[in-house]
Amino acid sequence: MPRRLPTALLAAACALGTAGASALAASSAPPKPAADAIWATVDLCNTPAHPDTIGIRGAMPGTGQRAATMFMSFAVEYRDAHGVWHALTAAGTSGFVAVGNAASRSRQAGRDFTIATKTAHTYLLRGVVGFEWRLGGRVINAAVRSTTAGHQASAGADPAGYSASVCSMALKRRGSLVITPVTPSAARRASSDALLTVHT
Secondary structure, eight states: OOOOOOHHHHHHHHHHHHHHHHHHHHHHSOOOOOGGGOEEEEEEEEETTEEEEEEEEEEEEOOSEEEEEEEEEEEEEEEOTTSOEEEOOGGGBOOOEEEEEETSSEEEEEEEEEEEOSSOEEEEEEEEEEEEEEETTEEEEEEEEEOOSOOOOSSOOBSTTOOBSOEEEEEOOOSOSEEEEEOOOGGGSOOSOTTTOOOO
């Protein structure tokens, strides 16, 4: 006849099992970052140093999980005569790029796009940034933001401190209607404080 576990030992085993299950649930639960901690902005718009170029930057909070990885994607849209936003071309998106693990309090990243057109035309452009938190190859949370003004970029803005919702660009360069991702120069990269920011 099987021996019965003492009541105290049985209670301790149950408590341990419950705690383990809770810890597992907590580790796999989707993060709930504050809405205002996720943002996108135009940090560069056709400056003398970067002609026909729009810079898009985003920020996202970490979850405290070193095993999780944060990703961002950057895309450029233009507004038509009816006020509807459209993707400029298929080349106007970076796809998702890893920006670091989620143990950091916050991370920023950005991407520059240079635009050429066949005919002179003025475009009203904006950026759209996608955010993903991934754990074990699985997306545990996601968000999308279009660019807005009033944000503090930790690096990359031209001029320093520039933050806008849109970029009006009068294009005069000849070429096909394309947007080409540009690797930022060393001057537009972030400081070495990798725990708080990264610029890709």
